[in-house]
Amino acid sequence: KAKLFATGKTVIDEDDLQKHLDDLELALLQSDVEMGVAQEILDGVEQNLTGQTRRRLSSTGNLVRDALREALYDVISVGQFDFEERIAQADKPVVIIFTGVNGVGKTTSIAKLSHYLDQCGYSSVLANGDTYRAGANEQLQKHAENLDRKFISHEQGSDPTAVIYDAVEYAEANGVDVVLGDTAGRLHTNEGLMDQLEKIDRVIGPDMTLFVDEAVAGQDAVNRAREFDEAAEIDGSILTKADADPQGGAAISIAYVTGKPILFLGTGQDYPDLERFDPEAIVDQLLA
Amino acid sequence: MVLDDLGKSLRGALDDLRGKSRIDEEDVDAVVKEIQRSLLQADVDVDLVMSLSDSIKSRALDEEPPQGTSARDWVLRIVYEELVELVGESTDLPLENQTIMLAGLYGSGKTTTAAKMAWWFSTKGLRPAIIQTDTDRPGAYDQSKEMADRAEVDFYGDPDEDDPVKIAREGLEATESADVRIVDTAGRDGLNEELIAQIERIEQEVNPDRNLLVLDAAMGQSAKSQARDFQEAIGIEGVVITKLDGTAKGGGALAAVDETDSTIAFLGTGETVQDIERFEPDGFISRLLGMGDLKQLTERV
Numbered sequence A: 001k002a003k004l005f006a007t008g009k010t011v012i013d014e015d016d017l018q019k020h021l022d023d024l025e026l027a028l029l030q031s032d033v034e035m036g037v038a039q040e041i042l043d044g045v046e047q048n049l050t051g052q053t054r055r056r057l058s059s060t061g062n063l064v065r066d067a068l069r070e071a072l073y074d075v076i077s078v079g080q081f082d083f084e085e086r087i088a089q090a091d092k093p094v095v096i097i098f099t100g101v102n103g104v105g106k107t108t109s110i111a112k113l114s115h116y117l118d119q120c121g122y123s124s125v126l127a128n129g130d131t132y133r134a135g136a137n138e139q140l141q142k143h144a145e146n147l148d149r150k151f152i153s154h155e156q157g158s159d160p161t162a163v164i165y166d167a168v169e170y171a172e173a174n175g176v177d178v179v180l181g182d183t184a185g186r187l188h189t190n191e192g193l194m195d196q197l198e199k200i201d202r203v204i205g206p207d208m209t210l211f212v213d214e215a216v217a218g219q220d221a222v223n224r225a226r227e228f229d230e231a232a233e234i235d236g237s238i239l240t241k242a243d244a245d246p247q248g249g250a251a252i253s254i255a256y257v258t259g260k261p262i263l264f265l266g267t268g269q270d271y272p273d274l275e276r277f278d279p280e281a282i283v284d285q286l287l288a
Numbered sequence B: 001m002v003l004d005d006l007g008k009s010l011r012g013a014l015d016d017l018r019g020k021s022r023i024d025e026e027d028v029d030a031v032v033k034e035i036q037r038s039l040l041q042a043d044v045d046v047d048l049v050m051s052l053s054d055s056i057k058s059r060a061l062d063e064e065p066p067q068g069t070s071a072r073d074w075v076l077r078i079v080y081e082e083l084v085e086l087v088g089e090s091t092d093l094p095l096e097n098q099t100i101m102l103a104g105l106y107g108s109g110k111t112t113t114a115a116k117m118a119w120w121f122s123t124k125g126l127r128p129a130i131i132q133t134d135t136d137r138p139g140a141y142d143q144s145k146e147m148a149d150r151a152e153v154d155f156y157g158d159p160d161e162d163d164p165v166k167i168a169r170e171g172l173e174a175t176e177s178a179d180v181r182i183v184d185t186a187g188r189d190g191l192n193e194e195l196i197a198q199i200e201r202i203e204q205e206v207n208p209d210r211n212l213l214v215l216d217a218a219m220g221q222s223a224k225s226q227a228r229d230f231q232e233a234i235g236i237e238g239v240v241i242t243k244l245d246g247t248a249k250g251g252g253a254l255a256a257v258d259e260t261d262s263t264i265a266f267l268g269t270g271e272t273v274q275d276i277e278r279f280e281p282d283g284f285i286s287r288l289l290g291m292g293d294l295k296q297l298t299e300r301v
């Protein structure tokens, strides 16, 4: 071992490595990375490192940390694409449907994205496919008024697919670039409502389905991401409330189980509080 | 499902103890490890899990089990007792005149819970009213009013006023004849100083008998710091866990009651006004550990 030290290299000691991996597992759990996901990521790190002779960094800890950084980056940067470019290329109107569990920030994100699209020079119409929750129509309507956008809705209890269909027709007739379709919040255990989401997906055939979840979500994030992706395949995610929880390990869980990119971060309640997602920045936060 | 596996592996680890009368350190380590996993997967705070498992371990090794108790039942009982100690009883809610204020993170379920609680109090023969002070979220007034209609309870709000403190003051006057006044507030988080200062002002105006923190069952590790921030700002007397009709286990509530030195008051299990239950520790602890009816199991000891 002494010789290896002298050349700046060391064989990683398995016990030593295990201790570091255990510490890192706790650190990941502490930032809300789901346990199964954390374990698989660390298994990968371990396989990369055990028994190998590696250039000795300042300590085993740093070596493991660097390997973890890489592994996390691989997960979180999965499938990143240029959202604006995709909008630019697509036939108009581009139909985007927002899905997710109750209260994560779907409706607010629609308003923010409408503002974002406007900044990029695209017009949009807001369609309220939440025909379920109390005050849902009024909420999205107020956003539409504030932003001066056309708002399409039907009365409570009606078929959400029909609302979005109407909005697509409106956009086609009026040369609007993007249809932003809201859906009611639902838990992934509610089969009836998950079927309804499937129907919207089947009948409308949206250009993009964005799954919305919140940075403050814990271990359950994997379950819901998986179930929503199964009901209506998602193209990417939006992680909201990052201002309330800058660590956002939920992003790792969601990207890992869906294999789809996180596209935006919600960072507040105002319209400009929507940022393009930066995979590197999140990894830095996680390992800070 | 991962969670089912966990309940299973915990049962498995405990079953390994079956038939044994003495427990050695290795047995305890194995069981404690599984318990840690259950709790962590239920979103219980990491530090809390570690201190819990330390006391479980030392009690299992140091204390003498009652005569004729199997090692398995003994360990289970210790786990159960430690969790009961932490969770405590259901928040005491006297059926009398009172004012309750709800606080919590954006979208955690405050407005829905306000209507549910109002409905619950009305089934107890009291006359509730909801006061809506959220001036931030578009449509908050309409949502709250519609929920109050569904719960068939009195309601006060003012969609044209943008000062929540003034709405609170006028709401208290307008609902004077009600027995139980439930004050709903806008969503906020502990890092937002402006919104925390705002709820401090509302709290001063309302002077509630108790403040309840409304917490999403799926909330992760930040439940602890959020609870601490709300505690510092207004003081928290009880926690409501919402959205338990999903697969999330609500373990964040453990850190919340620990931080606020409070208890759990209600559980929310759906979107309608009837989807509310008074908190009952046993079922909740069973859910946390992914095991059915723990109380019954431990009562044998």
Ligand SMILES: Nc1nc2c(ncn2[C@@H]2O[C@H](COP(=O)(O)OP(=O)(O)OP(=O)(O)O)[C@@H](O)[C@H]2O)c(=O)[nH]1
Pocket (backbone or CB within 6 Å): A100, A101, A102, A103, A104, A105, A106, A107, A108, A109, A130, A133, A183, A184, A185, A186, A239, A240, A241, A242, A243, A244, A265, A266, A267, A268, A269, A273, B106, B107, B137, B187
């Ligand atoms: N601080 C902060 N608050 C947010 C963010 N995104 C949404 N919110 C708030 O979260 C709350 C819920 O947002 P909504 O947009 O109504 O969520 P939703 O998913 O449409 O909810 P449902 O339709 O009831 O399922 C509101 O108070 C929003 O202002 C964010 O990025 N940061």
Ligand SMILES: Nc1nc2c(ncn2[C@@H]2O[C@H](COP(=O)(O)OP(=O)(O)OP(=O)(O)O)[C@@H](O)[C@H]2O)c(=O)[nH]1
Pocket (backbone or CB within 6 Å): A102, A103, A133, A185, A187, B104, B105, B106, B107, B108, B109, B110, B111, B112, B113, B134, B137, B140, B185, B186, B187, B188, B214, B242, B243, B244, B245, B268, B269, B270, B271, B275
């Ligand atoms: N499935 C289910 N949904 C719930 C429950 N409680 C609330 N919700 C839903 O969660 C979402 C958010 O609830 P709200 O009552 O608007 O939450 P809030 O805390 O008032 O939100 P803000 O005022 O924006 O901070 C809505 O879609 C509710 O219908 C519950 O126990 N189960």
Ligand SMILES: [Mg+2]
Pocket (backbone or CB within 6 Å): A106, A107, A108, A130, A136, A182, A183, A184, A185
């Ligand atoms: Mg919504």
Ligand SMILES: [Mg+2]
Pocket (backbone or CB within 6 Å): B110, B111, B112, B134, B140, B185, B186, B187
């Ligand atoms: Mg509300």
